[in-house]
Amino acid sequence: MKLVVLAWFVLAVTAVKHELFKTCAQLGFCTRQRHYANHVSTSHYAIDLKSISISTDKVEAQLIKKWPGHLIAFPISIHGIVGNQLRVIIDEDRSLAQGETGLVNPRRYNETGKWAFNGGEVETQAFKLAKVQKNQLVIEYGEHLRAEIDLAQFVINFFYDSQLELSVNENNYLNIEHWREEDEADEDGNLMAEELDFDLFLDSFKDLAADLVPVGPELVALDFQFKNHHHLYGIPEHSDQFRLPLTKGGDPFRLYNVDIFEYETSSRLPMYGLIPFVIAPGKLSIGVFWVNAADTWVDIDYNDDGSHTHFMLENGVVDFIVTIEPKVADVNRQYGKVVGNTMLPPLFLLGYHQCRWNYNDEADVLDINSKFDEHGIPYDSIWLDVEYADRKHYFTWQEDKFPNPGRMARKLDRTGRHLVVIIDPHLATGYFASDELIEDGLEMKNSKGETFKGHCWPGELVWVDTLNPKGRAFWAFQYQRFLSNYTTKNVHFWNDMNEPSVFDGPETTAPKDNLHFGNWEHRSIHNIYGLTLHEATYLTINDGDERPFILTRLYYAGSQRTAAMWFGDNLPTWEHLRTLVLMLLTHNVVNYPFVGVDIGGFFGDPLPELLTRWFQTSIFYPFMRQHAHLDTRRREPWVAGGVYTDAMRNAIRLRYSMLPIWYTAFHQLALTGVPVVKPMFYEVNDDAVMEIEDQFFVGDLGIMAKPVMNAGAEKVKMYIPQGQHKYIDYINGEFGLLVKVYQPGSTVTIDAPITSTPMVVRQGLAFFRKRRYRRLTRLMAQDPYTLTIVVDDNGDAHGRLYIDDGHLFSYKQGEFLELEVTATALAITVDVVSQDSSDANYLAQLAAMVEIDQIQVVLASGFADVSLVSADSGADTHYVIDGLVMTITAHHPISQSMTLKISRDVVDEL
Numbered sequence: 059m060k061l062v063v064l065a066w067f068v069l070a071v072t073a074v075k076h077e078l079f080k081t082c083a084q085l086g087f088c089t090r091q092r093h094y095a096n097h098v099s100t101s102h103y104a105i106d107l108k109s110i111s112i113s114t115d116k117v118e119a120q121l122i123k124k125w126p127g128h129l130i131a132f133p134i135s136i137h138g139i140v141g142n143q144l145r146v147i148i149d150e151d152r153s154l155a156q157g158e159t160g161l162v163n164p165r166r167y168n169e170t171g172k173w174a175f176n177g178g179e180v181e182t183q184a185f186k187l188a189k190v191q192k193n194q195l196v197i198e199y200g201e202h203l204r205a206e207i208d209l210a211q212f213v214i215n216f217f218y219d220s221q222l223e224l225s226v227n228e229n230n231y232l233n234i235e236h237w238r239e240e241d242e243a244d245e246d247g248n249l250m251a252e253e254l255d256f257d258l259f260l261d262s263f264k265d266l267a268a269d270l271v272p273v274g275p276e277l278v279a280l281d282f283q284f285k286n287h288h289h290l291y292g293i294p295e296h297s298d299q300f301r302l303p304l305t306k307g308g309d310p311f312r313l314y315n316v317d318i319f320e321y322e323t324s325s326r327l328p329m330y331g332l333i334p335f336v337i338a339p340g341k342l343s344i345g346v347f348w349v350n351a352a353d354t355w356v357d358i359d360y361n362d363d364g365s366h367t368h369f370m371l372e373n374g375v376v377d378f379i380v381t382i383e384p385k386v387a388d389v390n391r392q393y394g395k396v397v398g399n400t401m402l403p404p405l406f407l408l409g410y411h412q413c414r415w416n417y418n419d420e421a422d423v424l425d426i427n428s429k430f431d432e433h434g435i436p437y438d439s440i441w442l443d444v445e446y447a448d449r450k451h452y453f454t455w456q457e458d459k460f461p462n463p464g465r466m467a468r469k470l471d472r473t474g475r476h477l478v479v480i481i482d483p484h485l486a487t488g489y490f491a492s493d494e495l496i497e498d499g500l501e502m503k504n505s506k507g508e509t510f511k512g513h514c515w516p517g518e519l520v521w522v523d524t525l526n527p528k529g530r531a532f533w534a535f536q537y538q539r540f541l542s543n544y545t546t547k548n549v550h551f552w553n554d555m556n557e558p559s560v561f562d563g564p565e566t567t568a569p570k571d572n573l574h575f576g577n578w579e580h581r582s583i584h585n586i587y588g589l590t591l592h593e594a595t596y597l598t599i600n601d602g603d604e605r606p607f608i609l610t611r612l613y614y615a616g617s618q619r620t621a622a623m624w625f626g627d628n629l630p631t632w633e634h635l636r637t638l639v640l641m642l643l644t645h646n647v648v649n650y651p652f653v654g655v656d657i658g659g660f661f662g663d664p665l666p667e668l669l670t671r672w673f674q675t676s677i678f679y680p681f682m683r684q685h686a687h688l689d690t691r692r693r694e695p696w697v698a699g700g701v702y703t704d705a706m707r708n709a710i711r712l713r714y715s716m717l718p719i720w721y722t723a724f725h726q727l728a729l730t731g732v733p734v735v736k737p738m739f740y741e742v743n744d745d746a747v748m749e750i751e752d753q754f755f756v757g758d759l760g761i762m763a764k765p766v767m768n769a770g771a772e773k774v775k776m777y778i779p780q781g782q783h784k785y786i787d788y789i790n791g792e793f794g795l796l797v798k799v800y801q802p803g804s805t806v807t808i809d810a811p812i813t814s815t816p817m818v819v820r821q822g823l824a825f826f827r828k829r830r831y832r833r834l835t836r837l838m839a840q841d842p843y844t845l846t847i848v849v850d851d852n853g854d855a856h857g858r859l860y861i862d863d864g865h866l867f868s869y870k871q872g873e874f875l876e877l878e879v880t881a882t883a884l885a886i887t888v889d890v891v892s893q894d895s896s897d898a899n900y901l902a903q904l905a906a907m908v909e910i911d912q913i914q915v916v917l918a919s920g921f922a923d924v925s926l927v928s929a930d931s932g933a934d935t936h937y938v939i940d941g942l943v944m945t946i947t948a949h950h951p952i953s954q955s956m957t958l959k960i961s962r963d964v965v966d967e968l
């Protein structure tokens with residue numbers, strides 16, 4: 059009872075402060091563009107035929123905005139880019155604005171790609187053909203792809219073979235507010251009939267600091283009609299449904315990084331990070347990526363013709379990339395060629411992490427560290443929140459509590475554990491780091507070009523401007539000086555509050571008219587500021603030897619290359635548990651799978667049942683960390699005790715035993731951008747699965763999980779996809795004594811008491827696990843692998859394993875191994891398919907240390923008379939058959955190929 063009351067109290071006082079954030083109606087450009095979209099009926103934009111110039115991978119022209127008495131030209135360019143993608147950029151010639159914008163750079167900001175794209179730019183790809191033909195510009199590119207641009211209306215139609223897939227500007231929503239001065243507004247106010255003049259030259263929202271919008275109205279907007287695609291996903295971060303809901307009658311989704319304190323579910327409010335990438339899976343799949351870091355709003359609509367998005371941005375250029383591919387995973391692959399893929403993390407990051415605000419002192423840290431071992435619970439790192447630093451002055455320590463941080467790091471290192479400390483981008487005024495920053499003039503400036511000061515945890519603060527190369531060098535120097543006190547390599551960083559969070563700033567962040575390097579307004583770069591910061595941290599600590607680690611709260615497209623992220627300050631409710639799984643899926647489909655969540659909720663105290671279920675769910679998060687607010691009670695997995703602790707322990711152990719699956723999936727992710735947690739529609743192209751949001755695949759397609767996310771639930775219903783394959787019950791990673799087989803296209807009920815994590819495995823999948831309990835990942839390095847092969851009705855199965863040392867970059871020089879498993883009715887083969895021979899030593903070491911010691915063949919009793927004919931290694935190979943499972947005991951060195959021949963006759967249909 060007491061607990062229930064307390065939980066109620068916590069939730070009753072925690073609620074997002076809506077009044078802090080603008081609605082579309084309170085924001086000039088959003089209101090103006092929605093009004094424009096409601097009134098426009100004809101296109102005001104056309105490409106000037108005479109201006110077109112065509113080269114091998116680029117078309118350039120002038121796009122003319124016209125209405126009675128006005129003709130304004132915007133340079134447009136269309137580019138063939140890597141991965142059969144097309145990029146369209148529309149800029150503005152601002153020479154008239156030169157000298158008229160005060161301190162502000164008069165150009166439209168067009169450098170978002172410099173930060174978002176891998177290596178800062180994107181590779182071009184020649185068109186197959188580009189020509190003007192009957193008032194159309196026709197571009198053929200990639201395989202099967204054609205864009206037809208109607209010159210008079212400026213509508214771009216994208217075809218795959220002869221099928222129309224995407225229409226851009228079909229609704230005439232294209233709108234670019236051209237440069238004008240406030241006092242030059244002529245009679246029509248430089249406005250078309252469809253335009254409003256609401257807040258053109260000031261922002262009337264009641265913020266503390268008025269935004270005078272010094273450059274005036276600059277919005278860009280455009281619409282995209284996805285033909286015959288009735289499901290849209292992406293544009294995180296929102297705590298809302300997985301399939302993007304339509305926004306009619308409410309606000310659009312907003313993409314603007316803010317510190318959203320105590321956020322709600324079913325919300326389109328902006329959150330900490332964002333990726334302006336929409337994905338429409340289907341018979342053919344489409345991706346649209348907006349490359350612009352300004353305040354962005356997106357309306358979503360579904361209609362008979364498919365689905366529709368309307369992008370509205372405060373300023374900057376129109377810049378978008380279209381990808382059309384047969385499979386949704388191929389859209390991830392191609393988009394990944396532009397923004398880069400997730401780094402291959404050190405293996406320890408895929409283990410379990412323990413954090414709270416705060417572990418109080420060295421003794422506390424070391425005590426928690428040893429308690430994990432006492433309770434037999436694996437974990438890999440312990441984290442320190444802001445209180446470790448002297449008065450929250452980052453790059454310092456509270457000396458009375460942490461008298462010798464280097465010693466503490468060494469003690470942790472001796473047990474194999476890592477230490478992660480938080481460093482925020484704000485520096486309190488009046489200590490060495492902020493003094494140095496201001497002295498060097500590398501801080502973010504206000505609209506007058508003076509030092510910008512605001513408030514966050516430590517009081518009055520300044521912010522480093524990491525858009526400035528010298529700002530990044532300053533940031534690097536602070537870390538290097540800080541790290542020089544450590545002899546071990548187990549210290550890592552967490553960059554929080556980097557939206558940036560400004561407690562007394564408009565909408566909890568920096569004023570839009572603040573200034574950055576290059577005299578760019580914060581308005582233009584807001585959404586990438588935090589990326590420039592966490593990337594600078596990564597580059598600083600990357601010594602090219604150990605793989606570095608950063609956790610960031612802000613993210614933008616491209617953040618995945620250098621940082622993991624988590625979903626910020628969530629609540630201890632079932633609703634949050636469920637919603638954050640939807641967000642997990644969303645981030646996977648937009649190439650940012652490396653996400654985590656505060657297990658149990660950041661605020662308040664979860665009841666043991668919720669906490670246990672949250673642990674069981676979180677073993678399916680790529681990044682698995684518990685964290686909680688300063689005012690919460692301790693909740694490490696042993697605190698609840700009894701059956702709850704047992705269940706949490708088992709869940710974490712299950713996660714560790716599945717690390718070979720995760721690591722192999724991360725390796726694929728690093729190479730291809732294909733998600734590690736896959737929504738159902740990655741496996742089956744069947745409308746029935748498009749909206750299934752609470753079950754998903756982990757790793758390669760085949761292991762499907764459905765966490766229990768409802769109070770008191772003891773069963774889950776799982777949909778088994780249509781197709782040829784049956785699925786086998788794999789609850790808690792076990793097949794059970796009576797192997798249960800589920801038929802395709804059925805909905806099955808699975809018992810799931812509090813001790814259970816429901817999973818199933820598809821026939822035809824082979825995978826590896828390490829099943830011995832170890833205290834942490836490093837100690838698992840030499841453990842043997844269990845190979846599990848779930849054969850289909852023909853005896854076939856297939857699977858993969860990737861191995862390297864788990865922490866160095868040496869895999870890039872060839873120190874890795876990839877195995878491929880193929881089972882047929884007659885044999886099981888494990889082939890070493892890829893290895894770089896540059897280090898034979900590494901392979902020899904692996905062979906000497908690591909073996910496959912057990913092979914489980916599941917559904918083996920579907921075959922009569924199983925006998926092992928030969929095994930070309932491990933003469934002492936034995937097997938037993940128990941029900942449907944054949945277990946072969948082997949001692950096979952992992953770096954050598956092997957074949958096991960099996961004679962069997964197919965009998966019963968299962």
Ligand code: NOJ
Nearest residue numbers: 415443444554626627685
């Ligand atoms: C906000 C973060 O979201 C939270 O995780 C952290 O504990 C606090 N900042 C204090 O640093």
